Amino acid sequence: MAMLTVEDLKIYYSTPLGHVKAVDGVSFEVKEGEVFGIAGESGCGKSTLVHSLILRKPPMVHMGGRALFKGKDLMTLSPEESKKIRYTELSIIPQYAMNALNPTKKIKDIVWDLAKEHGYTDREEVEKLLRERLSMVKLSPKVADMYPVELSGGMRQRATMVVSTLLNPDLLIADEVTSALDVTTQRVVIELLHHFMKEGIVKSIIFVTHDLALLDKIADRVMILYAGKVVEIGSTEEVINNPAHPYTRLLINSLPRMGVQYKKQKLKGIPGYPISLLNPPKGCRFYTRCPYALDKCPSEEPKLVKVGNEHYAACHLLGGESQ
Amino acid sequence: MKSEKLRIALKNRKFKVGVAIIVFFALFALIGPLVTPFDQLGYYPVKLHKMLLLKRSTPNLPPMSHDVIYAPGREINVTHYLGTDSFGRDLYAQVVYGLRNSLIVGLIGGGIATFVGLTIGFLAGYRGGWTDEILMMITNIMLVIPTMALLIIIAAYMSTRGVIIESIIIGLTAWPWTARAIRAQTLSLKNREFVHLAKLAGLSDLKIIIGEILPNITSYVFMVFILQFGGAILAAIGLDFIGLGPTRGISLGIILQNAVLWNAINLGYWWWAIPPGLIIALFITGLYFVNIGLEEVFNPRLRRE
Amino acid sequence: MLSGIRRYLIRKTFVYVLTFFSAVTIDWLIPRLMPGNPISIMMSRFASLPEASKYMYSYFMESFGLDKPLWVQYINFWKAVLHGDLGISTYMYPKPVADIIKDALPYDIAILLPAITLSWIVGNWLGAIAGKNKKLDSFLMPVFYFLTASPYFWFAIVLAYILGAKLDLLPISGAYSYGIMPSLSLEFIVDFLKHWILPFLSLFLVMLGGWAIGMRNMIIYEVEADYVRYLEALGASEKTLMKHAFRNAILPQVTGLALQLGTMVAGALTTEIVFSYPGIGYILMQGILNQDYFLIQGCFLVIVISVLVANFIIDLLYAVIDPRVRFSFTEGE
Numbered sequence: 001m002a003m004l005t006v007e008d009l010k011i012y013y014s015t016p017l018g019h020v021k022a023v024d025g026v027s028f029e030v031k032e033g034e035v036f037g038i039a040g041e042s043g044c045g046k047s048t049l050v051h052s053l054i055l056r057k058p059p060m061v062h063m064g065g066r067a068l069f070k071g072k073d074l075m076t077l078s079p080e081e082s083k084k085i086r087y088t089e090l091s092i093i094p095q096y097a098m099n100a101l102n103p104t105k106k107i108k109d110i111v112w113d114l115a116k117e118h119g120y121t122d123r124e125e126v127e128k129l130l131r132e133r134l135s136m137v138k139l140s141p142k143v144a145d146m147y148p149v150e151l152s153g154g155m156r157q158r159a160t161m162v163v164s165t166l167l168n169p170d171l172l173i174a175d176e177v178t179s180a181l182d183v184t185t186q187r188v189v190i191e192l193l194h195h196f197m198k199e200g201i202v203k204s205i206i207f208v209t210h211d212l213a214l215l216d217k218i219a220d221r222v223m224i225l226y227a228g229k230v231v232e233i234g235s236t237e238e239v240i241n242n243p244a245h246p247y248t249r250l251l252i253n254s255l256p257r258m259g260v261q262y263k264k265q266k267l268k269g270i271p272g273y274p275i276s277l278l279n280p281p282k283g284c285r286f287y288t289r290c291p292y293a294l295d296k297c298p299s300e301e302p303k304l305v306k307v308g309n310e311h312y313a314a315c316h317l318l319g320g321e322s323q
Numbered sequence: 324m325k326s327e328k329l330r331i332a333l334k335n336r337k338f339k340v341g342v343a344i345i346v347f348f349a350l351f352a353l354i355g356p357l358v359t360p361f362d363q364l365g366y367y368p369v370k371l372h373k374m375l376l377l378k379r380s381t382p383n384l385p386p387m388s389h390d391v392i393y394a395p396g397r398e399i400n401v402t403h404y405l406g407t408d409s410f411g412r413d414l415y416a417q418v419v420y421g422l423r424n425s426l427i428v429g430l431i432g433g434g435i436a437t438f439v440g441l442t443i444g445f446l447a448g449y450r451g452g453w454t455d456e457i458l459m460m461i462t463n464i465m466l467v468i469p470t471m472a473l474l475i476i477i478a479a480y481m482s483t484r485g486v487i488i489e490s491i492i493i494g495l496t497a498w499p500w501t502a503r504a505i506r507a508q509t510l511s512l513k514n515r516e517f518v519h520l521a522k523l524a525g526l527s528d529l530k531i532i533i534g535e536i537l538p539n540i541t542s543y544v545f546m547v548f549i550l551q552f553g554g555a556i557l558a559a560i561g562l563d564f565i566g567l568g569p570t571r572g573i574s575l576g577i578i579l580q581n582a583v584l585w586n587a588i589n590l591g592y593w594w595w596a597i598p599p600g601l602i603i604a605l606f607i608t609g610l611y612f613v614n615i616g617l618e619e620v621f622n623p624r625l626r627r628e
Numbered sequence: 629m630l631s632g633i634r635r636y637l638i639r640k641t642f643v644y645v646l647t648f649f650s651a652v653t654i655d656w657l658i659p660r661l662m663p664g665n666p667i668s669i670m671m672s673r674f675a676s677l678p679e680a681s682k683y684m685y686s687y688f689m690e691s692f693g694l695d696k697p698l699w700v701q702y703i704n705f706w707k708a709v710l711h712g713d714l715g716i717s718t719y720m721y722p723k724p725v726a727d728i729i730k731d732a733l734p735y736d737i738a739i740l741l742p743a744i745t746l747s748w749i750v751g752n753w754l755g756a757i758a759g760k761n762k763k764l765d766s767f768l769m770p771v772f773y774f775l776t777a778s779p780y781f782w783f784a785i786v787l788a789y790i791l792g793a794k795l796d797l798l799p800i801s802g803a804y805s806y807g808i809m810p811s812l813s814l815e816f817i818v819d820f821l822k823h824w825i826l827p828f829l830s831l832f833l834v835m836l837g838g839w840a841i842g843m844r845n846m847i848i849y850e851v852e853a854d855y856v857r858y859l860e861a862l863g864a865s866e867k868t869l870m871k872h873a874f875r876n877a878i879l880p881q882v883t884g885l886a887l888q889l890g891t892m893v894a895g896a897l898t899t900e901i902v903f904s905y906p907g908i909g910y911i912l913m914q915g916i917l918n919q920d921y922f923l924i925q926g927c928f929l930v931i932v933i934s935v936l937v938a939n940f941i942i943d944l945l946y947a948v949i950d951p952r953v954r955f956s957f958t959e960g961e
Contacts, residue, residue, distance in 0.1 A: 086861065103855070104950065113864065114868075467647045471891070473654070475928065476925065564898050588902075593789055596785045612770075
C-alpha cells in the first residue's frame with residue numbers, strides 16, 4: 001500500500017533571473033513499512049523535494065504535479081489542514097537536528113508547545129511519553145527538564161529525533177541527518193531509525209542523503225536524483241549491485257570501498273559540475289559529465305526504462321522508448 | 324566592495340535615501356558658507372582702515388528677514404535665512420559653520436575610534452592568549468565607564484579646546500565596542516584555510532592581517548566607521564551643549580546651549596533652537612540608513628524589499 | 629571545575645572591581661595630568677573674600693596634597709573617596725560636593741529609571757511588531773531611526789517648544805513650581821508630576837527608538853533561526869513561532885541595556901539642562917560654567933559608580949534569564 005505517491009512534481013525557485021528548476025517532474029512512491037532512500041549530490045533537488053512536502057514558502061513555488069499522502073494532495077492542502085497533519089502524521093528530522101531545539105527553552109516546554117497545537121490537552125501524559133521515549137534512545141528521562149544547551153551535540157541529535165517522532169507520525173522524513181556526524185554517531189542514528197520502524201512508532205521513512213554507502217544499510221528502495229530529475233530508482237540491492245545509469249555507476253565507483261564510509265569523500269571522483277538549473281538543457285541533464293554521451297543526449301530527454309524487477313533508469317544507453 | 328554588491332546596493336532604497344541625505348548635507352557644509360557674508364559666529368565683518376569691525380543685526384529676527392547693517396559711510400542690505408539670535412548674530416552662518424565642524428569631528432573622531440578599535444580588535448583576536456586577555460580586559464573596563472563622563476572630566480581640565488582636540492579625545496574614548504566586534508570577526512576568519520596557507524607561506528602577522536584578513540572585512544569596517552562617524556558627532560554635540568565644546572569658534576552644540584541659556588524656547592525663537600539639532604538628527608538618520616542598507620546587501624536574510 | 633554561573637560571576641566581578649579602581653584613578657590622575665592650574669582658577673573665585681580664600685587655600689593644599697609625594701596623594705585620595713568625601717564646592721561654597729550630589733541624585737533616578745524601563749519594554753514590543761509586519765515596518769522603521777539619531781537634549785528642546793511654550797500644556801523649567809514647598813501633599817505631587825512629564829517623555833522617546841531598532845533586527849534574524857524553522861515544519865502556529873523567537877531576541881536586548889546605560893545617562897544629563905531639572909546633569913553644567921573642579925570630579929565619580937552598579941545588576945539578571953550562562957554544556961561534567 002502506498003503511503004505517499006508523488007506524480008510529476010515540479011518545484012521551482014523563483015529568482016530575479018528566472019525560475020530555478022530544482023525539482024522537475026519527479027515521480028515515485030513510498031510504501032507503507034519501507035525506508036525509501038533518496039540520494040544525489042548537493043544541489044540535485046533532494047532537499048527541495050522533501051521540504052516541499054512539508055512547507056512551501058517563497059521563493060519556493062509549486063509548478064505542477066501531485067503528492068498524495070494518505071489520499072490527500074499535500075500540494076493543495078490549505079495552510080490550516082497542512083499544519084494539522086504535520087507532526088502528527090508527517091514529520092521531519094531536519095539536517096540541522098543538533099540545533100533544531102530552541103536553546104533557551106526546556107525540552108518538555110518545546111514539546112508541550114507543539115503538542116498542544118495538535119489537540120493534546122493532557123500535559124502530564126505528553127511529558128510521560130517524552131520521558132519514556134528519551135529512555136528508549138538511551139537518554140536520561142531528566143533530559144526533559146533540561147535546556148538543549150546542557151546537552152552535547154550527540155545528545156541533542158537524539159533528543160530531536162525523539163521530539164520529531166513523539167506523536168507517532170506515519171511518514172518520517174530524515175533529511176541528511178547523518179551528514180554532520182562522525183561514523184559512530186551515524187551508526188547510532190541509523191539504529192534508532194530502525195528501532196522506530198520496528199516499534200511501529202513510524203510506519204515509513206524517507207531517508208535523504210548524499211552517502212550511497214549509508215543507504216545500503218538502511219533503505220529498502222532508493223531513488224537517485226540528478227539536477228532535479230530521477231535518473232534511477234529501484235530496490236537498494238539492485239541499484240547498488242547492478243547500477244544501470246552511468247551517474248549511479250560513477251557514484252558507486254567513487255565510494256572509497258563498498259561498505260566502508262569515509263567522511264566527505266563520496267563524490268569527489270566525478271569530474272565536472274552539475275549544470276545550471278536556471279536554463280537546463282533540453283536533453284539529458286547529465287550528458288556534460290557523462291563519459292558515454294551519445295549524439296542525441298544533448299537534445300532528447302531520456303525516459304525511465306525498466307531494467308529489472310521494479311528497477312528503472314533514465315538513459316539513452318539503455319535503449320527503449322517506452323516507459 | 325565588489326561591483327556586484329555595489330549594484331545591489333544601488334537598488335536598495337534605504338541605501339539610496341541615506342546616501343542622498345549625506346551628500347546633501349556634506350555639500351551644504353562645503354558650499355553653504357560661500358553664500359553668506361557673515362562670519363562663523365554670525366557677525367558681519369566690516370573692514371575699516373586696518374581695523375576689522377564685527378557688526379550685528381537686529382536681534383531675534385525670524386527666518387528670511389531682511390535687515391540693514393550700518394557700516395561707516397554705507398548701508399548694507401542683508402538677508403538672514405535662518406533669522407538672528409538674541410545678540411543680533413546671523414544663525415544661518417552659525418549653523419552652516421557648525422555643521423562643517425560637526426562633520427570634521429565625525430570624520431576625525433570616527434576615524435580614530437575605528438582605527439584604534441580595529442587595531443586592538445585585530446591584535447586581540449589574531450594573537451589570542453595573554454595579548455587577548457589583557458586587551459579585552461582594558462576594552463571591557465572602557466566599555467563600562469560612561470564615555471560621556473570620561474569626556475567631561477578630560478575636557479573640563481583643558482583650558483583651551485579646539486575642534487581637532489575634541490575629535491581626538493572623542494575618538495580615543497569611543498573605540499571599545501568596535502574592538503570587541505572586530506575581535507569576533509577576526510576570530511572567525513583566523514581559522515579559515517587562506518589564513519593557514521599564508522602562515523605556512525611564512526608571511527608575517529602584520530602582512531597576514533593587512534593582506535588576508537582586512538580585505539575580507541572591509542565592508543564590515545566601513546559599516547563600523549559609519550556608526551562611529553555618527554557616534555562622534557552625537558558625542559561632540561552633547562559635550563558642546565554642556566559647555567565643554569571648542570573654546571573658540573562655533574558648533575551646533577554651542578548654538579543650542581546659547582539658545583537654552585538665553586531662553587529661546589520660552590520666548591518662542593524656534594529658529595534658534597530647532598534647526599541645528601534637526602540637521603544633525605536628519606544627517607545621522609541618513610548614516611543609519613546607509614548602514615542598514617549595506618547590511619541588507621551583505622546579509623540577504625535582513626532584506627525586506 | 630567551576631560551574632558556568634560561578635565562572636561568569638567571578639569574571640564579571642573582577643572586571644567591575646578593576647573598572648572601579650580605574651575610574652577612581654582617572655578621577656585622581658586627570659587634574660594632575662592637564663596643563664594649567666585648576667587651584668588658581670578656583671581661588672580666583674574668592675578674590676574678594678580673604679577669609680574664605682585662606683581656608684580654601686589650605687583645604688586645597690591638604691586635599692590635593694600637592695606638597696606630598698605622588699603616592700601619598702594617591703592614597704589620600706582613595707581614603708577620601710572611601711569615606712564619601714568628595715571635597716567642597718567652590719560654586720556653592722561651603723557646601724560639600726557629596727551633599728550637593730545627594731540632593732540631586734533622586735531627580736536623576738526619578739526620570740531615568742522609568743524612562744529606561746518603560747522605553748525598553750515598549751521599544752521591544754514595537755520593534756517585534758515591526759520585525760514581523762513588513763507593511764508597518766516600512767513606516768515605523770524611519771521613525772525609530774530618526775528618534776535614535778536625535779540628540780537627547782535637542783529632542784527635549786523640541787518637546788519643550790511644542791508642548792510647553794507653544795501649546796502651554798506643561799511647565800518646562802524646574803522640578804516643581806517656584807512658590808511651592810516639597811511635601812507629600814496632593815498639590816505638590818501633581819505639580820511635581822507635571823514638571824516630570826516632559827523630561828521623562830523626551831528621554832523615553834529617544835531611548836525607545838534605539839530599542840525598537842535593535843529588536844526589529846533581532847527578530848528578523850531569529851525567525852530565520854533553525855529552531856524556528858523546525859517548529860514551523862512541525863506545524864506550530866505563528867503565535868508559537870513568535871513566542872520562541874521573541875524569547876531569544878530579547879536576551880541580547882538585556883545585554884544592550886547594560887551597554888547603552890552610559891549613553892542614556894549622558895542623555896539624561898543634557899536633558900536636565902534643557903528643563904533646568906535639578907539632577908546631576910544640571911549641577912554638572914553649573915560646575916563647568918563656574919569651573920568648580922571638585923564638583924565636576926565628584927559628578928564623574930558618582931556617574932561612573934551608578935552605571936557600574938546598574939551594569940552589575942543587569943549582568944546578574946542576565947545570568948538568571950539566559951540558561952546558556954547557567955547550564956552551558958561542558959564536556960566531562
